[in-house]
Amino acid sequence: MRIFATFRMAVRALRRNKLRTMLTMLGIVIGVCAVISTFSLVNGAKSSVEAQIASLGQNVVLIFSGSLSRGGVHSGWGGAGTLTIEDATAIQKEVSGIVSVSPELRSGSQVSAGNQNWSTTVLGEGDEYLEIRQWPLSDGAMFTPQDVRGANKVAIIGLTVSKQLYGDASPIGQVIRVKNVPFIITGLLVPKGLSVSGSDQDDVMIVPYTSAMKRLFGSTTLRGITAQASDPKVLSDVQHQITDLLRQRHHIQPNRDDDFTVRTQEEIAEAATATSKIMALLLGGTSLVSLIVGGIGIMNIMLVSVTERTREIGIRMAVGAKGKDILLQFLIEAVTLSLLGGIIGSALGVMASKFVAAKMNLPTLTSVSSILFAFGVSFFVGIFFGFYPARKAAQLDPIDALRYE
Amino acid sequence: MNPVIKIEKVNKIYHTGEVDVHAVRDVSLEIMPGEFVAIMGSSGSGKSTMMNMLGCLDRPTDGRYLLDGVDVSGLNRDALAEIRNQKIGFVFQGFNLLSRTSALENVELPMLYNARGAMSAPEQHAAAMDALTIVGLAQRSGHHPNQLSGGQQQRVAIARALANKPSLILADEPTGNLDTQTSIEIMGVFQGLNDKGITIVMVTHELDIASFTKRNIIMRDGQIITDKLVDNRLIATEELEKLRAAQRSVKLSA
Numbered sequence: 225m226r227i228f229a230t231f232r233m234a235v236r237a238l239r240r241n242k243l244r245t246m247l248t249m250l251g252i253v254i255g256v257c258a259v260i261s262t263f264s265l266v267n268g269a270k271s272s273v274e275a276q277i278a279s280l281g282q283n284v285v286l287i288f289s290g291s292l293s294r295g296g297v298h299s300g301w302g303g304a305g306t307l308t309i310e311d312a313t314a315i316q317k318e319v320s321g322i323v324s325v326s327p328e329l330r331s332g333s334q335v336s337a338g339n340q341n342w343s344t345t346v347l348g349e350g351d352e353y354l355e356i357r358q359w360p361l362s363d364g365a366m367f368t369p370q371d372v373r374g375a376n377k378v379a380i381i382g383l384t385v386s387k388q389l390y391g392d393a394s395p396i397g398q399v400i401r402v403k404n405v406p407f408i409i410t411g412l413l414v415p416k417g418l419s420v421s422g423s424d425q426d427d428v429m430i431v432p433y434t435s436a437m438k439r440l441f442g443s444t445t446l447r448g449i450t451a452q453a454s455d456p457k458v459l460s461d462v463q464h465q466i467t468d469l470l471r472q473r474h475h476i477q478p479n480r481d482d483d484f485t486v487r488t489q490e491e492i493a494e495a496a497t498a499t500s501k502i503m504a505l506l507l508g509g510t511s512l513v514s515l516i517v518g519g520i521g522i523m524n525i526m527l528v529s530v531t532e533r534t535r536e537i538g539i540r541m542a543v544g545a546k547g548k549d550i551l552l553q554f555l556i557e558a559v560t561l562s563l564l565g566g567i568i569g570s571a572l573g574v575m576a577s578k579f580v581a582a583k584m585n586l587p588t589l590t591s592v593s594s595i596l597f598a599f600g601v602s603f604f605v606g607i608f609f610g611f612y613p614a615r616k617a618a619q620l621d622p623i624d625a626l627r628y629e
Numbered sequence: 630m631n632p633v634i635k636i637e638k639v640n641k642i643y644h645t646g647e648v649d650v651h652a653v654r655d656v657s658l659e660i661m662p663g664e665f666v667a668i669m670g671s672s673g674s675g676k677s678t679m680m681n682m683l684g685c686l687d688r689p690t691d692g693r694y695l696l697d698g699v700d701v702s703g704l705n706r707d708a709l710a711e712i713r714n715q716k717i718g719f720v721f722q723g724f725n726l727l728s729r730t731s732a733l734e735n736v737e738l739p740m741l742y743n744a745r746g747a748m749s750a751p752e753q754h755a756a757a758m759d760a761l762t763i764v765g766l767a768q769r770s771g772h773h774p775n776q777l778s779g780g781q782q783q784r785v786a787i788a789r790a791l792a793n794k795p796s797l798i799l800a801d802e803p804t805g806n807l808d809t810q811t812s813i814e815i816m817g818v819f820q821g822l823n824d825k826g827i828t829i830v831m832v833t834h835e836l837d838i839a840s841f842t843k844r845n846i847i848m849r850d851g852q853i854i855t856d857k858l859v860d861n862r863l864i865a866t867e868e869l870e871k872l873r874a875a876q877r878s879v880k881l882s883a
């Protein structure tokens with residue numbers, strides 16, 4: 225029997241009970257809609273996390289002062305730190321595989337220019353910081369090693385700071401004051417936009433770490449060290465070397481915890497994607513469950529339909545329909561039901577994720593593959609849950625079916 | 630010539646509840662091509678049971694059934710379905726048309742399952758229209774069964790039985806609920822088909838209907854008690870003419 229004729233028959237049977245067909249489809253519609261919108265949300269979150277991780281720089285190893293290993297933070301995170309400039313120099317010199325190192329200080333500060341005020345984050349960094357972070361300048365130049373050595377009062381700023389203090393005018397060569405210390409602006413950073421956590425990455429001012437220590441914070445220790453390895457393959461080896469070196473330099477007994485934390489970019493990426501993976505699993509699981517519930521709805525209605533149409537089945541068999549013809553007829557009916565639900569569900573899912581993206585300001589990413597996946601799943605649901613009722617119909621005895629009242 | 634139907638010592642026993650019903654007992658029968666047979670008997674004598682077995686819808690409990698020389702007792706479900714589709718046109722006691730489906734589509738139904746002579750949709754329509762023309766219902770092809778009278782529904786059922794041009798037609802009380810005139814019209818259709826060489830076996834309660842056929846078999850309690858040829862066979866066209874004349878005279882006298 226021709227597939228097309230069977231398909232027409234299925235559509236006709238489904239149209240005969242419009243309300244029932246629609247209600248049965250609803251389960252699949254909701255399931256597919258849930259699958260598409262969760263996948264869009266999760267993919268969106270994942271891609272922005274990935275962008276965030278990539279914006280850390282290339283082959284980056286972050287060393288923080290203080291231990292994060294037990295969730296708690298000892299000894300002054302960023303404040304009275306445990307890391308020193310000598311530690312940074314030692315890492316640069318003694319750890320093989322390290323390309324460059326930038327000592328780091330960080331503090332929130334009030335900055336001003338003329339009569340404009342702004343509160344921003346001031347970073348003290350080495351001259352190679354921007355290379356490590358892969359963060360280019362849109363104007364001007366980075367401060368030089370000489371500036372670092374001389375603790376010169378030079379700075380580069382992010383776009384937000386520039387807009388707040390100088391409006392649309394170029395900030396290059398302007399004076400910016402931090403705690404009443406005047407700095408000359410030598411460069412303007414290319415804007416990076418918001419981070420995943422929603423903080424403005426362009427709301428920043430970067431000065432030589434020497435200047436930050438001597439002229440701004442009066443500090444002798446570092447908040448952290450940003451290092452760059454030559455190759456992603458050596459990252460974990462570099463991590464071990466740094467740990468050993470710092471434990472030795474800080475005279476830490478073998479049974480005591482580190483007073484610093486070393487994290488590779490890989491580890492940070494893994495931690496971030498682990499969260500989104502768990503989210504994907506939970507949401508994906510829930511929507512798959514709703515698809516299965518939809519499938520059971522289809523099975524239920526198909527069973528009812530087979531019972532209702534027992535006589536019809538008997539008549540078809542009496543005039544020569546074979547078991548496989550009847551099987552195909554009911555299977556196509558179930559698959560039509562679930563695929564139709566899949567189409568409507570996909571459309572609703574795409575709309576729902578667009579809505580979420582617009583209203584809640586969350587990144588979403590609807591991929592063709594997730595739509596194809598939802599289609600495949602609804603097709604499979606139709607086949608799987610339609611098979612049992614269809615087989616039940618196909619195995620009826622013609623004479624019994626004809627006698628059925 | 631070989632018989633179309635040859636059954637040997639066929640039995641059918643229904644096992645329902647406590648008592649077994651022996652619906653057909655040790656029946657042997659031969660029907661040759663071109664025959665037109667009426668099976669008669671009181672209600673419950675096993676006529677429908679016989680017809681269902683002859684139509685390959687039901688299997689005998691034991692005994693042999695040779696259809697066109699082929700032993701169908703050992704065939705599987707699919708093979709039987711193919712025989713029902715290709716060789717036999719079955720007209721049921723209760724029409725058994727698909728409701729909410731037009732007369733034309735009802736007639737096309739056996740063609741849908743015809744694996745051998747698969748036709749294109751227009752060819753199918755044409756063939757189904759031919760079958761409806763034979764039973765005189767071409768103008769009603771688009772009507773659904775619930776828009777047709779009992780006699781018209783019966784004729785759609787006959788047209789459906791003709792769909793795949795079978796050599797054997799089995800009809801279980803095709804004139805069961807019909808008035809005299811419609812019954813004779815139906816018999817006219819059957820006589821026309823029989824004249825073209827189609828073998829017909831039908832069940833009826835009415836003796837006068839049976840006299841339109843060529844051979845009468847009477848069953849009682851699952852057995853054949855009489856099997857004789859019809860002497861004064863009635864011709865449907867003549868009888869219809871007489872009936873109309875009688876009706877006209879009634880009208881004239883009234």
Ligand SMILES: Nc1ncnc2c1ncn2[C@@H]1O[C@H](COP(=O)(O)OP(=O)(O)OP(=O)(O)O)[C@@H](O)[C@H]1O
Pocket residue numbers: 643644645650651652670671672673674675676677678679
């Ligand atoms: N499915 C069945 N299960 C049990 N017994 C049955 C079944 N079908 C028929 N019978 C019994 O078999 C016997 C013959 O039935 P059958 O239907 O063949 O009679 P029939 O001659 O066609 O009667 P009618 O003229 O009323 O149609 C009856 O006693 C009936 O009760």
Ligand SMILES: [Mg+2]
Pocket residue numbers: 676677678722801
């Ligand atoms: Mg009967």
